[in-house]
Amino acid sequence: MPELRSAQWYAGPDRNAYIHRAWMRRGAPNSAFEGRPQIAIANTASDLTPCNSHLDEIAEHVGRGVWEAGGVPLNLPVVSIGETQVRPTAMLWRNMAAMATEEMLRANPVDGVVLLGGCDKTIPSLLMAAASVDLPAVVVPGGPMLTGTFRGVPLGCGTDVWRLSEEVRAGTLSQAAFLDSESSMIRSRGHCNTMGTASTMGLLAEALGTVLPGTAGTPAPDSRLLARSHETGRLIVEMVDAGRRPSRVLTAGSFHNAIVALAALGGSTNAVVHLLAIAGRLGVPLTLADFDRIAADVPLLVDLQPAGKYLMEDLYRAGGLAAVLREVTDLLDPTAIDVTGRPFVESLAEAQIYDSEVIRTRGAPVSPNAGIAVLHGNLAPKGAIIKPAAASPHLLRHRGRAVVFDSVEDFHARIDAPDLEVDADSVLVLRGCGPRGYPGMPEVANMPLPTRLLRQGVRDMVRVCDGRMSGTAYGTVVLHVAPEAAAGGPLDRVRDGDWITLDVEGRSITVDVPDEELAAREPSAALRAAVARPVRGWQKLYVDTVLGADTGADLDFLVGSSGDGVSRESH
Structure with missing residues (x-):
């Protein structure tokens, strides 16, 4: 066995080792400190x-x-x-x-x-x-x-919360039944x-x-x-x-x-x-x-x-x-x-499939191509992602007009507004939700659909966001758009009515605006007013040093291993 790191604390007869051992004894045998x-x-x-x-x-x-x-x-x-x-x-x-x-x-x-x-x-x-x-x-x-089950039907944590809550908004499930399922979920x-x-x-x-x-x-x-x-x-x-x-x-x-x-x-x-x-x-x-x-x-x-x-x-x-x-x-x-x-x-080597309905064989997959698709384009110069397996096949190639929301609060305030110009072909855009903008990159990208469209039978739309979505969520959602709007990404210059084209097979997400025009636009004032500006504590440290989603949203000074050594110089 190599020399134990803990021996730096416990080995030897000096005063410091005595203190370390004495305070840790509390019923431990002598052998606890002997190798x-x-x-x-x-x-x-x-x-x-x-x-x-x-x-x-x-x-x-x-x-x-x-x-x-x-x-x-x-x-x-x-x-x-x-x-x-x-x-x-x-x-x-x-x-x-x-x-x-x-x-x-x-x-x-x-x-x-x-x-x-x-x-x-x-x-x-x-x-x-x-x-x-x-x-x-x-x-x-x-x-x-x-x-867990509700009325004889298995419940998926998270996934069925999203599904059932949309059915309430659509008017196909009562609020009472929705709340009744709560005690069965977990x-x-x-x-x-x-x-x-x-x-x-x-x-x-x-x-x-x-x-x-x-x-x-x-x-x-x-x-x-x-x-x-x-x-x-x-x-x-x-x-x-x-x-x-x-x-x-x-x-x-x-x-x-x-x-x-x-x-x-x-x-x-x-x-x-x-x-x-x-x-x-x-x-x-x-x-x-x-x-x-x-x-x-x-x-x-x-x-x-x-x-x-x-x-x-x-x-x-x-x-x-x-x-x-x-x-x-x-x-x-x-x-x-x-x-x-x-x-x-x-x-x-010894693994076997015991139920081929749950785990499919290579020759009969759920889908032949299931990886996370990485998209690029003038809307996401550093990339964005989509999960095709959770999306609607007919929306994986789509062109629609943008309906833009400058914050989560703006979204909730206007998504069901009677005068909101939106239809099933629209592309919902939510910005200001990246690592720096919110802060913390919340799971809001799978935006609830407008109630009036739900009542028409619509259950999915293309959605674009610089935030994340819950792993339990589903839908045709382009997320982790980088650079995020709060960091000056082009998402901050998209306007209502702009045509957005999604082509998952072609790995692209673009806004149909000439590059020169897009670059010349002023960023949204409402977005700028909504992004986080913490003045103290962890949130300030986070906003000041967080990197983009395209590299993992870590803090810039934490990237790279620094080992197990303890010294003033290493810190």
Whole structure:
């Protein structure tokens, strides 16, 4: 075993080592400080992050495995972000959570870390932190909840909220029935049971190689998750012994595999900003173009909401992530390793599909081309993305007049205004919602449709936004438009009535205005008045330093790994 980092605190007879040991004893045996790896369990459990509220139990089982393998487990509560709870938007706090976790890992006498996350931003923030400090690290995803039903019909978390609320606005579902479904939506502990961001990032963490193979996607209440947590506790001690750090596991090949998995699973568009940010912390070159290039010919194999029919519990019983990726093994990078030190593809060898309705075979996919499509054009010089699997096929090539909203508040105030000039062919444009503009890049891009169009039977329209959309959402939505309007992107100069052309096959999103005219236009005064101008605290630091969505929306001074050393010079 290499010399333990924690020995810098505990080894020796001097006064400082005495203080470190004495304050940490509190019932610990002498052997706790004699060459045993000190393992932090970075725990995002919180009652205000309901999807992660069960992680204390997971931590207990991880700790048992750590003790069994000869390590010392140390519970380390870290910043937790509840997607449904925090305002103004959970994404505002991802970078803060990553920075706080990184600093706590670096500051404390720990040799390795087990990362416990579930809700959308928690796994990305933990992986960003681990990548920056580069201590041996492994993820235990908290897992999806069990499927709830309402009136005999399975409910998809998030997805059915959007669907049912639109039916209320359309007049086809009563408000009373809508509210009655609320108590059926969340059946058990765990995160959303659709292929939203939480499910996506848990599964992609395994595809990246940072999860004990076979763990991601295990439902939160399933006792097998506790057994895997115990095994993970044993594994992290082995990883410390082997010096197996994130910089060895998270390579360009790992990100290649995650992008293949993202497409085959029909995963959330939010994975794009998270994978870019994690790669940025490691110095692994990854761009929007890589998402289009790698995933262009990857088939969608999983029939899950929001792009399909089934839910996460079904995916697990049908064979899980390994069964999906075994169908596309030839598209994976065989050189990428996982936390066990073995090639990731080896973990797929014995996988089988047990329900071919949920997980399709390569020869009978849900869709032959399922990757995130990256668009460019004079409306998005640095790129924008769309999820074709969640869009309406007839809208993937479309031309319509812009109906422009300068803020979320402006949208809500006018979308149902009787004098709003909008029809089914219009393109709804919402700006001022990027990382800097809101701030935090909220999930508002899947704008609710005008009530009068819903009542006419319209259920989808082309929507364009510099913000994000929930991973549980669906629709023909062009999002992550970069540069964002608040950073001077051309979206800030689009006007009502401009013709916008979307061509997903051609990978373009354009406004039919000559470049010279577009550049000469004054930016929207209403937009400028609406964008965020914080004067203190985290929000000011964020707005002053956040990068664009096209590179992961990290803070400029956090890009790149800075290692586990603690010194005044390094900070």
